[in-house]
Amino acid sequence: MGTLRERRNQRFIRYHYVSKERNEELYYHRLLLLYMPWRSESELKSSTYKDKFSEVKKDILGNINHYEPFYEEVEAALEDFDPDDASPEIWNEFAAGVQQECLEEQTNESHCKHPYLDPSLLPVQAIEDNEVTTPRNYTIGKTQLVTDSRFYELVRSLNDKQRILFDYMYDWATRTRLASDDNSVPQPFYIFLSGGGGVGKTHLVNTIYEGLVRALRKPGQDPDKPTVLMTASTGKAASNINGTTLHSAFSLPVKEKMRTLQFKTLSLEKLNTMRCKYANLKVIIADEISMFGATSLEHLHLTLQDIFTGRDSNKPFGDIAMLAVGDLLQLNPVGDRPVFKQCSSNDYSSLAGSLWQQLFKVYELTEIVRQKGDPQFAEILSRVRTGETSEEDITLLNDLHNTDTSNFPKDTVHLYMTNNQVDSYNIQKLQELSGPHLTITAKDSKRDLHTNLEQVTITSTNMYQTGGLSSSITFAKGARLMLTKNYDIADHLVNGVIGTLVDYNIPSDNKLSGQLFIRFEKDLIGKNARKSSPPYLRHAVPIQAVTIKFMLASQCSVPVERKMYPVTLAYALTAHKSQGSTYEYMIADFPRLTKSPPPQGLAYTMISRATSRQGIKLVNFNMKDIKVNKNASEEMTRMKTESILNSTNLLIEKNPGNLTVGHVNIRSLSKHACDLQVDRSIQCLDVLCLSETHIQHLRTNHSLTHYEAFDKQTKHGLAIYVSKKEKCSVLQVPSSDVCQALAVTV
Numbered sequence: 001m002g003t004l005r006e007r008r009n010q011r012f013i014r015y016h017y018v019s020k021e022r023n024e025e026l027y028y029h030r031l032l033l034l035y036m037p038w039r040s041e042s043e044l045k046s047s048t049y050k051d052k053f054s055e056v057k058k059d060i061l062g063n064i065n066h067y068e069p070f071y072e073e074v075e076a077a078l079e080d081f082d083p084d085d086a087s088p089e090i091w092n093e094f095a096a097g098v099q100q101e102c103l104e105e106q107t108n109e110s111h112c113k114h115p116y117l118d119p120s121l122l123p124v125q126a127i128e129d130n131e132v133t134t135p136r137n138y139t140i141g142k143t144q145l146v147t148d149s150r151f152y153e154l155v156r157s158l159n160d161k162q163r164i165l166f167d168y169m170y171d172w173a174t175r176t177r178l179a180s181d182d183n184s185v186p187q188p189f190y191i192f193l194s195g196g197g198g199v200g201k202t203h204l205v206n207t208i209y210e211g212l213v214r215a216l217r218k219p220g221q222d223p224d225k226p227t228v229l230m231t232a233s234t235g236k237a238a239s240n241i242n243g244t245t246l247h248s249a250f251s252l253p254v255k256e257k258m259r260t261l262q263f264k265t266l267s268l269e270k271l272n273t274m275r276c277k278y279a280n281l282k283v284i285i286a287d288e289i290s291m292f293g294a295t296s297l298e299h300l301h302l303t304l305q306d307i308f309t310g311r312d313s314n315k316p317f318g319d320i321a322m323l324a325v326g327d328l329l330q331l332n333p334v335g336d337r338p339v340f341k342q343c344s345s346n347d348y349s350s351l352a353g354s355l356w357q358q359l360f361k362v363y364e365l366t367e368i369v370r371q372k373g374d375p376q377f378a379e380i381l382s383r384v385r386t387g388e389t390s391e392e393d394i395t396l397l398n399d400l401h402n403t404d405t406s407n408f409p410k411d412t413v414h415l416y417m418t419n420n421q422v423d424s425y426n427i428q429k430l431q432e433l434s435g436p437h438l439t440i441t442a443k444d445s446k447r448d449l450h451t452n453l454e455q456v457t458i459t460s461t462n463m464y465q466t467g468g469l470s471s472s473i474t475f476a477k478g479a480r481l482m483l484t485k486n487y488d489i490a491d492h493l494v495n496g497v498i499g500t501l502v503d504y505n506i507p508s509d510n511k512l513s514g515q516l517f518i519r520f521e522k523d524l525i526g527k528n529a530r531k532s533s534p535p536y537l538r539h540a541v542p543i544q545a546v547t548i549k550f551m552l553a554s555q556c557s558v559p560v561e562r563k564m565y566p567v568t569l570a571y572a573l574t575a576h577k578s579q580g581s582t583y584e585y586m587i588a589d590f591p592r593l594t595k596s597p598p599p600q601g602l603a604y605t606m607i608s609r610a611t612s613r614q615g616i617k618l619v620n621f622n623m624k625d626i627k628v629n630k631n632a633s634e635e636m637t638r639m640k641t642e643s644i645l646n647s648t649n650l651l652i653e654k655n656p657g658n659l660t661v662g663h664v665n666i667r668s669l670s671k672h673a674c675d676l677q678v679d680r681s682i683q684c685l686d687v688l689c690l691s692e693t694h695i696q697h698l699r700t701n702h703s704l705t706h707y708e709a710f711d712k713q714t715k716h717g718l719a720i721y722v723s724k725k726e727k728c729s730v731l732q733v734p735s736s737d738v739c740q741a742l743a744v745t746v
């Protein structure tokens with residue numbers, strides 16, 4: 001044990017900052033966290049954080065007064081501080097690495113008409129978040145972990161192949177955390193987790209993420225600096241995993257013709273901010289990688305080098321490990337070459353093969369989980385994926401035109417090929433609603449030099465260009481709505497969740513000051529927020545307008561603020577937005593509006609969202625719509641022969657000549673016996689010692705196959721398991737009440 005010593009010199013202590021003006025609930029949450037004694041975070045909230053604050057206001061103000069006598073002056077100064085006005089050089093005082101070329105680049109950048117994304121040019125969403133890249137506004141992927149018991153449940157749910165990769169990653173992360181010096185840090189991995197739709201890739205990466213964060217966590221580490229970044233290639237896919245887009249996390253540029261885009265170093269300010277924010281980053285998880293392009297991959301590699309190691313080091317991706325996840329046979333990126341192709345702007349890669357081909361090793365899942373209730377459908381889908389459908393498959397697929405939809409829910413999701421088809425279906429469905437229709441228009445403003453807001457007119461109607469908030473929306477009671485922003489991640493109110501508008505309370509003189517009451521599909525979504533709904537609307541979540549700041553390079557050079565309800569109509573989705581989702585009931589419509597055939601992989605992506613043939617109806621479907629991506633197919637064949645991550649190499653091997661002994665602080669054997677049963681890394685040990693079992697005697701449900709268990713009644717609940725397979729004999733020696741011992745002869 002160390003000693004506690006009172007500090008003699010005065011120090012100025014600051015904590016993370018939240019603006020009351022911009023996010024009132026988070027502001028009160030922060031005050032409660034800092035100034036109220038608490039054991040569990042659930043104690044911090046009544047119906048809202050603000051309500052809880054009112055209850056304990058006197059104590060909190062007393063504590064602030066006592067510990068931070070200049071609190072109000074500092075808060076006022078922080079509220080006035082606008083990071084956009086700050087000179088980029090300020091960051092050099094915090095982070096080293098001043099680069100002259102970056103400064104020069106920054107000057108050039110200001111002349112560039114479209115320095116960053118212009119998503120309106122893209123036929124589908126490629127970036128979710130345009131918020132200004134100030135330190136406060138960087139969107140960091142998933143930060144909230146599930147509870148430990150949920151984590152163990154997730155780990156137990158993994159099938160054998162999923163579990164092998166999980167164990168490999170967990171072991172890598174543990175070795176990384178425990179490495180005593182640079183030489184003992186394990187090399188970063190570059191793994192491509194692949195498999196057809198519904199084999200559980202996303203389920204596995206969600207579990208891997210939880211495991212990696214836990215295994216990499218060091219005491220005292222700043223929780224705001226992620227060790228693992230959960231990302232995806234599109235906003236909708238990112239919302240499925242509560243992550244962020246790769247483009248938004250690293251300010252990667254997006255253009256209609258990505259393939260010809262030359263790499264530009266980010267501004268010094270952005271690099272320094274990222275160096276600070278990502279100081280602890282070890283792993284990037286990138287889901288739905290098939291929609292990420294080769295040029296973007298190259299730009300990511302160079303940006304990470306600029307942030308972490310510099311270009312001279314030649315360390316790929318700045319020495320950050322990458323787990324790319326997806327199915328190359330599903331949808332490809334828009335405007336860019338597939339991720340495995342050579343990037344045309346890099347001469348070097350054309351000689352050495354693409355970055356992807358040089359680095360990534362494939363690990364493939366094969367057991368289809370999504371359609372496990374309908375194995376015949378799962379087999380048909382596997383053949384559709386690879387273009388090997390039989391006559392019988394074709395007949396069975398054509399039969400899906402006749403699926404009986406009488407038991408489908410009223411607002412079953414419709415999947416279409418294009419945004420226009422989605423929009424017209426949404427409008428058609430809205431017109432079927434009889435009640436009064438209400439149109440709400442967003443309020444846009446920009447800040448002048450003295451931070452007073454002034455009105456501005458934004459012409460873009462693409463909400464992915466305007467921070468995820470649309471310029472206007474028309475709805476009526478009963479409309480299907482989807483959240484377009486993460487509203488409250490802890491309460492599962494994340495971008496992409498869908499529900500029905502059951503009521504609204506919109507003042508006619510200030511339409512943006514009201515509330516929409518939405519009933520979401522799952523009870524879990526908005527469970528806390530529902531507590532503040534009026535009693536007759538307790539099943540619905542109140543959603544208020546939010547203010548988002550974003551940069552619209554094509555229109556103005558200063559950040560714009562938009563206030564709007566973060567929702568859009570959601571009777572239908574494009575196939576691109578559906579990639580990664582699972583639907584119990586769905587209708588896939590293939591209307592022929594153009595002569596050109598649907599993109600490769602599109603029909604397979606749409607159909608493979610369904611869990612069974614009873615839950616999917618096809619409309620206007622023609623077998624000719626199924627186009628297999630030959631290039632992707634060839635690449636998978638290449639990877640599986642040349643670049644396979646051999647699963648037998650991942651099995652935790654032990655040297656038969658050695659005796660392996662492990663210790664686990666089990667913290668309740670009754671609770672975790674089921675976790676021991678499925679943990680191969682533990683079951684490989686010859687001798688397993690457990691402490692804090694919280695039991696007096698081992699019972700049958702504590703036994704491990706192939707192990708003999710020994711326990712001694714001790715105060716601390718110690719237990720020892722010795723492998724029966726090993727040629728070692730056990731000799732019990734007397735134990736005291738604090739120490740248990742066995743002698744083993746090998």
Ligand SMILES: Nc1ncnc2c1ncn2[C@@H]1O[C@H](COP(=O)(O)OP(=O)(O)OP(=O)(O)O)[C@@H](O)[C@H]1O
Nearest residue numbers: 157158159197198199200201202203369370580582
């Ligand atoms: N080990 C598992 N235990 C329980 N459910 C699982 C497991 N693996 C996957 N699932 C479930 O199966 C469904 C499909 O899984 P998931 O979305 O992870 O597949 P995917 O391979 O990512 O599919 P796609 O390529 O279409 O995005 C989900 O509902 C998921 O929760």
